[in-house]
Amino acid sequence: MSKTKLKIENLYKIFGPRGKSFIDPVKNGMSKQELLDNHSHVLGLNNINLDIPEQRIQVIMGLSGSGKSTLIRHINRLIEPTAGAITVDDEDILSMSQLQLREFRRKKTSMVFQKFALLPHKTVAQNVAYGLTIQGEQESIAKEKSHKWIESVGLSGFEERYPAQLSGGMQQRVGLARALATDAPILLMDEAFSALDPLIRTDMQNILLELQKDLHKTIIFITHDLDEALRIGDNIAILRDGKIIQKGDPQQIIMKPADDYISDFIKDINRGKVIEVKSIMQKGSSKGTSLDSSCSLEDALKVLNNEKNNECSVVDDKGKKIGKVTLDAAIGALFREKASRNKEKYK
Amino acid sequence: MDWLAEFPSLGKRDLRDLKKGIDGSFREWSRSNGDAIEAFFDPLYFFLVWLEKLLIATPWPIILIIVAGLAYLGSRSWKLALGSVVSFMLIGYFGMWKDMMATISLISVSTLICIAVGIPIGILMSRYDRVQSAITPILDLMQTIPIFVYLLPVVMLLGIGRVPGLIAVCVYAIPPIIRLTNLGIRLVDKEILEAADAFGSSYRQKLFSVQIPLALPNIFAGVNQTIMMALAMVVIASMIGVKGLGMPVLQAVQNQYLTLGLMNGLAIVALAIIFDRVSQRYGQRLQAHRYGKEHE
Numbered sequence: 001m002s003k004t005k006l007k008i009e010n011l012y013k014i015f016g017p018r019g020k021s022f023i024d025p026v027k028n029g030m031s032k033q034e035l036l037d038n039h040s041h042v043l044g045l046n047n048i049n050l051d052i053p054e055q056r057i058q059v060i061m062g063l064s065g066s067g068k069s070t071l072i073r074h075i076n077r078l079i080e081p082t083a084g085a086i087t088v089d090d091e092d093i094l095s096m097s098q099l100q101l102r103e104f105r106r107k108k109t110s111m112v113f114q115k116f117a118l119l120p121h122k123t124v125a126q127n128v129a130y131g132l133t134i135q136g137e138q139e140s141i142a143k144e145k146s147h148k149w150i151e152s153v154g155l156s157g158f159e160e161r162y163p164a165q166l167s168g169g170m171q172q173r174v175g176l177a178r179a180l181a182t183d184a185p186i187l188l189m190d191e192a193f194s195a196l197d198p199l200i201r202t203d204m205q206n207i208l209l210e211l212q213k214d215l216h217k218t219i220i221f222i223t224h225d226l227d228e229a230l231r232i233g234d235n236i237a238i239l240r241d242g243k244i245i246q247k248g249d250p251q252q253i254i255m256k257p258a259d260d261y262i263s264d265f266i267k268d269i270n271r272g273k274v275i276e277v278k279s280i281m282q283k284g285s286s287k288g289t290s291l292d293s294s295c296s297l298e299d300a301l302k303v304l305n306n307e308k309n310n311e312c313s314v315v316d317d318k319g320k321k322i323g324k325v326t327l328d329a330a331i332g333a334l335f336r337e338k339a340s341r342n343k344e345k346y347k
Numbered sequence: 348m349d350w351l352a353e354f355p356s357l358g359k360r361d362l363r364d365l366k367k368g369i370d371g372s373f374r375e376w377s378r379s380n381g382d383a384i385e386a387f388f389d390p391l392y393f394f395l396v397w398l399e400k401l402l403i404a405t406p407w408p409i410i411l412i413i414v415a416g417l418a419y420l421g422s423r424s425w426k427l428a429l430g431s432v433v434s435f436m437l438i439g440y441f442g443m444w445k446d447m448m449a450t451i452s453l454i455s456v457s458t459l460i461c462i463a464v465g466i467p468i469g470i471l472m473s474r475y476d477r478v479q480s481a482i483t484p485i486l487d488l489m490q491t492i493p494i495f496v497y498l499l500p501v502v503m504l505l506g507i508g509r510v511p512g513l514i515a516v517c518v519y520a521i522p523p524i525i526r527l528t529n530l531g532i533r534l535v536d537k538e539i540l541e542a543a544d545a546f547g548s549s550y551r552q553k554l555f556s557v558q559i560p561l562a563l564p565n566i567f568a569g570v571n572q573t574i575m576m577a578l579a580m581v582v583i584a585s586m587i588g589v590k591g592l593g594m595p596v597l598q599a600v601q602n603q604y605l606t607l608g609l610m611n612g613l614a615i616v617a618l619a620i621i622f623d624r625v626s627q628r629y630g631q632r633l634q635a636h637r638y639g640k641e642h643e
Contacts, residue, residue, distance in 0.1 A: 076545055106547035117542035121560045131546040134556075182546070 469528025531565025
């Protein structure tokens with residue numbers, strides 16, 4: 001487990017002129033609806049605790065109104081919290097002066113936006129260099145660096161175009177290049193790919209994952225799309241009504257959904273593709289073929305079916321045997337628990 | 348029941364005393380401070396006179412070339428440049444060249460003053476809501492108060508001539524540029540501002556590299572409106588002794604000289620159309636990036 005880069009503790013956000021005065025009632029259990037009906041204040045975030053590991057992709061997922069965009073804006077203090085603490089590298093973000101905060105935003109974080117938020121009056125090259133320009137970087141260096149990033153997102157030859165001349169996917173590549181150009185260790189992505197067509201979205205996910213292999217940034221990625229979350233997230237936190245209701249790696253979320261809300265959320269995913277062998281691994285060993293622990297069920301089923309006694313051994317990435325897997329367990333994992341059908345629906 | 352039919356008002360004598368008191372004290376104040384205030388505006392006066400003399404002394408072919416050049420640079424249209432030159436020639440041919448130069452110098456100086464004063468005020472209004480709510484009613488007042496009402500104190504203070512004329516023109520013409528600067532900056536996309544913040548821009552960086560450039564089309568619409576309103580004031584300004592195309596119009600009104608009034612009036616219209624078209628085209632060109640037309 002890598003070390004914690006960013007720590008969020010007991011974070012609350014109450015929107016409204018007298019937010020602070022409702023902190024105690026909310027801590028004592030006043031509900032979001034109650035707060036809204038009786039006091040016209042909106043509970044944006046409710047007791048968020050999250051440790052974000054260094055150099056990993058942390059996905060924060062939730063439907064619209066769940067508070068995920070509010071949460072990501074707390075990390076660079078575009079929104080001020082009502083109560084709580086945020087630390088980056090053991091440095092308290094909330095006690096920073098305006099000047100320190102500006103420096104923090106310049107050097108430590110960068111951000112990609114859902115609607116791109118490019119500067120329409122500047123060219124692609126100028127947009128990508130924006131972060132460097134406001135840091136007072138020399139023009140030649142800024143140009144050189146931005147050129148490199150434009151190339152790495154595949155936009156060479158478009159340097160002198162204006163954003164309005166580019167398609168949505170290309171505009172977001174500019175947004176990504178702009179965010180990467182400042183070399184900030186933390187990358188905040190607010191529904192960065194949500195406004196794109198499905199095919200282009202997959203494309204952009206590939207670009208991001210490919211770049212991440214070399215860059216090892218700490219990425220906080222907001223999305224409402226479960227497939228996207230499972231695909232790119234090393235860790236996922238699921239947000240509902242301003243509360244984190246489950247956090248863990250993708251396998252944990254699929255195999256052990258914390259409540260009916262999440263089970264409902266994951267009911268339409270292709271389990272054969274997403275679930276990995278390690279999630280259904282049992283203790284012991286088998287003489288059958290070795291399967292990689294991150295092998296998908298779909299691939300494993302084929303192998304298991306051809307085995308004599310329908311068993312395979314599981315090996316980790318170093319080739320060491322760590323357990324076994326059976327056909328029965330694999331088939332069992334493909335079924336989703338139906339319990340939620342009969343239970344009372346969540347509100 | 349008399350008191351119901353008649354609205355309770357200040358007695359006639361009290362009212363007269365009140366007016367007299369205010370009039371008297373203002374007159375006294377203007378007498379004692381008039382010279383100082385006049386001295387304050389002296390540089391403006393000299394600049395105005397210098398520009399007017401320069402324009403009149405410059406050989407007319409050079410003026411025509413400059414007009415054609417400016418019109419083309421502003422609008423990128425040969426038709427408009429040619430039209431401007433032809434109108435200038437016609438105005439000159441009918442003997443209104445000098446008056447036209449005087450009017451142009453007044454319009455130029457007042458527009459420059461309005462830009463120099465108006466844009467910073469507009470920026471302040473866009474930054475602070477309090478400044479906005481304090482200045483908006485003043486702008487409303489400036490735009491609706493009958494012109495003669497503020498012409499009078501200006502004349503009492505500064506007498507008759509170019510400078511009071513210029514001030515009157517500016518008071519009338521400055522509101523649109525202030526309003527549109529404020530509006531333009533406030534209309535800049537919140538997401539883009541958020542992006543600028545997220546990358547750590549200072550207020551100044553945000554203002555000059557994001558807000559003002561994106562507000563320019565609106566600011567320019569304000570400049571255009573300011574020019575138009577300044578031209579509309581030319582005749583009224585001539586009532587307090589400002590030379591130019593307005594003076595003959597005023598004469599014509601007083602003496603029923605139909606042709607004189609018509610000719611000078613049409614000259615003002617021609618100037619207005621030229622200024623308007625050229626500045627509008629220029630403003631539109633500032634928005635080219637929005638449609639991505641520059642690199643087709």
